[in-house]
Amino acid sequence: MANNASGIKKIAINTGGGDAPGLNAVIKAATVAALNRGWEVIGIRDGFNGIFLPENYPDDDGLLKLTYDVVKEITPLGGTILGTTNRGNPMRYPMKDTKGNIVEIDRSDEIMAGFRREKIDALISIGGDGSLYMAHCFAQKGLRVVGVPKTIDNDLEATVITFGFDTARSFATECIDRLHTTARSHRRVMIVEVMGRHAGWIALESGIPSSADVILLPEIPYDINIVADHLQKHFAKGRTHAIVVVAEGAKPAGGDSSVIEREAGKAERLGGAVDRVAAQLKDLIENEIRTVNLGHLLRGGSPTSFDRLTALRFGAAAVRALEEGESGIMVALNPPDVNYVPLDQVSGKMRSVPLDTDVMVTARDLGICFGD
Numbered sequence: 001m002a003n004n005a006s007g008i009k010k011i012a013i014n015t016g017g018g019d020a021p022g023l024n025a026v027i028k029a030a031t032v033a034a035l036n037r038g039w040e041v042i043g044i045r046d047g048f049n050g051i052f053l054p055e056n057y058p059d060d061d062g063l064l065k066l067t068y069d070v071v072k073e074i075t076p077l078g079g080t081i082l083g084t085t086n087r088g089n090p091m092r093y094p095m096k097d098t099k100g101n102i103v104e105i106d107r108s109d110e111i112m113a114g115f116r117r118e119k120i121d122a123l124i125s126i127g128g129d130g131s132l133y134m135a136h137c138f139a140q141k142g143l144r145v146v147g148v149p150k151t152i153d154n155d156l157e158a159t160v161i162t163f164g165f166d167t168a169r170s171f172a173t174e175c176i177d178r179l180h181t182t183a184r185s186h187r188r189v190m191i192v193e194v195m196g197r198h199a200g201w202i203a204l205e206s207g208i209p210s211s212a213d214v215i216l217l218p219e220i221p222y223d224i225n226i227v228a229d230h231l232q233k234h235f236a237k238g239r240t241h242a243i244v245v246v247a248e249g250a251k252p253a254g255g256d257s258s259v260i261e262r263e264a265g266k267a268e269r270l271g272g273a274v275d276r277v278a279a280q281l282k283d284l285i286e287n288e289i290r291t292v293n294l295g296h297l298l299r300g301g302s303p304t305s306f307d308r309l310t311a312l313r314f315g316a317a318a319v320r321a322l323e324e325g326e327s328g329i330m331v332a333l334n335p336p337d338v339n340y341v342p343l344d345q346v347s348g349k350m351r352s353v354p355l356d357t358d359v360m361v362t363a364r365d366l367g368i369c370f371g372d
């Protein structure tokens, strides 16, 4: 094994942002690969909270010692054994000023002090756009950091896929398959919402294989009259029912995504896209409409074998990267390899569905309507 030229003795792992199936598999692979190199491994609880708010964790000061025993059966487990948060970004931490107004404070130096206090030589940070942005900032402040791309939304740059996405699209496909039978029995239009805040990957890649008739993506503002016209023609051909898949960030032409919460220090919350489409369609078509929001069901459950393998590869590669002296990079899947990309190529960027890809062309060839 390695001669530890990296000088690393102790690493930390954290998980940030919305959870995604496969997080535990990354933790498992990174822990085992690091322990096998003689490194000590600790997990930070709840994003960065465990390291800068240790007083909130009376049992273990916010740090979980990761051993072979702790990680031995976690590969198939959904969620994250470390906990996570998409509230209270430490770089824009919401606090009350003297007048009682909420202001955002940068508390990243307290986190850097926490890493020094705990004698942590390097961090493996598993997360989406927000967490990778933070990882990039810590790398710039001198911490050795390797990022691991996670999100069911699959909207990160520089990797062909993020782990968690395959589980989400597979489960959404299965759910939409089930909706066909009930929709057919009642001659209904079923409108189903799936996660996908800024990018429509889940809607697109579950909607096509589950034979959706309409797919509405954040990338293509929709005209509801075009959707209604498509459905009318569809029923005029003698079809019994229809399925409309709506990404949560879908927006009407000239309108915006449906936001239900916008507060300092918190990620914006979307909601209601499916109800908006149903309300807009109600007076334009005759068939009965029902709605369903798959929401957080898509984040739960056990990762698919693809997500497990990708996550395990990412975790092991993150440790190899640290051993090789890398920092400020993210591991990425660029088949057949896992390679390293600088965090500044990823941080603050978002990967939308490209509208000219073969997948989109296939959907259009299949007659799927995008409301444009």
Ligand code: F6P
Binding pocket: 017, 018, 019, 086, 128, 151, 152, 153, 195, 196, 197, 248, 267, 269, 270, 299
């Ligand atoms: O992880 C991204 C995501 O799945 C988005 O699609 C969704 O908008 C968001 O998480 C919801 O997160 P939460 O309900 O945890 O705030």
